[in-house]
Amino acid sequence: MSKILLSIIIPTYNVENYIVECVDALLKQIDSPNEIIIVNDGSTDGTLALVERHYAHLPQVKIITTTNGGAGQARDTGMAAAQGEFLFFCDPDDIVADGLVAELQQVYQAHPETELFCFNSQMFEDHQRQVTRPKVRHEMFGKQPSSQVFSRLLRNGSYTSAAWNYAVKKSLVQQHGLRFRDRIHEDHQFTLSAFVLSNHAWVSQKVYYHQRVRNGSLTNSRKSQEYFQQRYNAFMQAYSTLKMALKDSPLKKEIEKAYLMHSFRLMIYLSLYNGTAVPEYVINAIRFLGGQFEPANIKEWLLIQRPHMFILLLNFKVGRELKRAA
Template sequence: MAKTLLSVIIPTYNVEKYIVDCVDSLLRQITAPAEIIIVNDGSTDGTLALVQQTYGHQPQVRIITTPNGGAGKARDVGIEAAQGEFLFFCDPDDIVPDGFVAELQQVTDAHPEVDLFCFSSQMFEDGHENNTRPKVRHEQFGLHSPQQVLSRLLRNGSYTSAAWNYAVKKSLVMQRGLRFVERVHEDHKFTLSVFIYARQAWVSQHVYYSQRVRSGSLTNSRKNDDYFMQRYNAFMQTYGLLKQGMDKSPLKNELEKAYLLHSFRLMIYLSLYNGTPVPEYVIHAIQFMGSQHKPVGVKEWLLINRPRMFIRLQKYKVDKEQKKIA
């Protein structure tokens, strides 16, 4: 019996307009016994009927329906059902460019010790697939320590906790008991755990993920106070994992600082682009937690020592940018 290299897990909720583009981009690359697991998360539109009619006869496609519980719970259902050596979590409105599966196969044949497969990604506005801009940007390729890969992404500002950021060995996920669990910000702890606990990473030179930016999605919608509090709590839990999950070393100290500053900047920009004040608990956390690290350069010094001034300067830039767009 042939080994199943890959299980692609797609949590799916009310995306009948996009799901065919997504699955078709994968079917161009995937043949059985590799598999695409579509987890229908209680869709109320025509998504389920569409995927059943379009892909129900495909031997490499499995369709599972669950009560609505959010993308995290749907991914967890997919993990339990997956038979592949590697897991890849794809969002249902995005596209996977050609070459992804072929390179993963080549890498695992040549380097069976690899348990994390990384690649760059891009974004495009809904309806403008050829107008792309970079998202995750890798700058060094081939075999690397996963922790060094994480450090470089944090330093260049392109790290994302999104679960489509990599393919990971299922054995690592199962051994470490990694699950998404939460309904909101469910991927922060999972993704950082993957980078901390993986032993060997391969970084591709290619862009293997295209993220669709569309109105109405969580990524592109206005956020309320609960969203920011949940985002902050996810950061605190994940930062705690980083502090506890690695042995003491210069790299651990470097990662703690890089993750801290990256997360604070992201929370600031999320508020500014949302048109809402940066929460006071975020400012207090910057002042307290940032003081434990030595800043390098003027921007880091401002963020750590004068966060309100840093926020005012960033607000000026954001306002100027939005006026140009308007």
């Protein structure tokens, strides 16, 4: 076993207003030989200077600078340098609560077969830490098969492909050659693969990850048609991986259906909140792929059999939410 339990990899690009708060929160629980790897992705603001001034002297912090290639490439660079048994990918404007490293260490000592360490998360408004809402919501805790954790998150609607919602065993990543290859939607394939290719997960009851919601971030900005096409392509690639990985699993049909229903709803919501029409290729996929499965309730029947009506009903809901938020 490596003496380094955890490598935390932080891709950073022009986050001078947030990076110190992020890293300082991690340093409360990260001592050497555990490590924080900050990958400066060609920042053009004061990010690199801040990082070097505050952390270059610390033995548990590594700073790597690359030319700008996106968060995926930065994470891949961090993975190549990481020495820990587990990898955890933290975004540079978010906050990790105390206790994550201590619980991971306890779990791994008691259950060395653990490949995924999962936990709950919240979102908070920029400059308003007290304004929060749930993000990833686990419903069962402790040692579980990874596929069951994945299935439950899909069914309760809180699954996210974001790479920060788990710590993953590095040997699993190496065994399957997992990488964040694309510049946009780079985590879809990686995260889905981590869940369906691993066997043993541990789910904490704690809320360890706090995701900042800020204006101007990629997550919170207006999306182009190219963005939606790339998002759809990432979904199709991930779905293909899912089908191959689950071909001998008794949960194959259940998880395939849950992934499709979750992904279809998410793609619809993304379009509606963006104020744009749901692309016709998404509607065609709903009819073709969703039509393979028996609807479990009226919502699923509407989604699969009457997607335009389903979208119209959701549009009313989204419109009300946007008015309340205005």
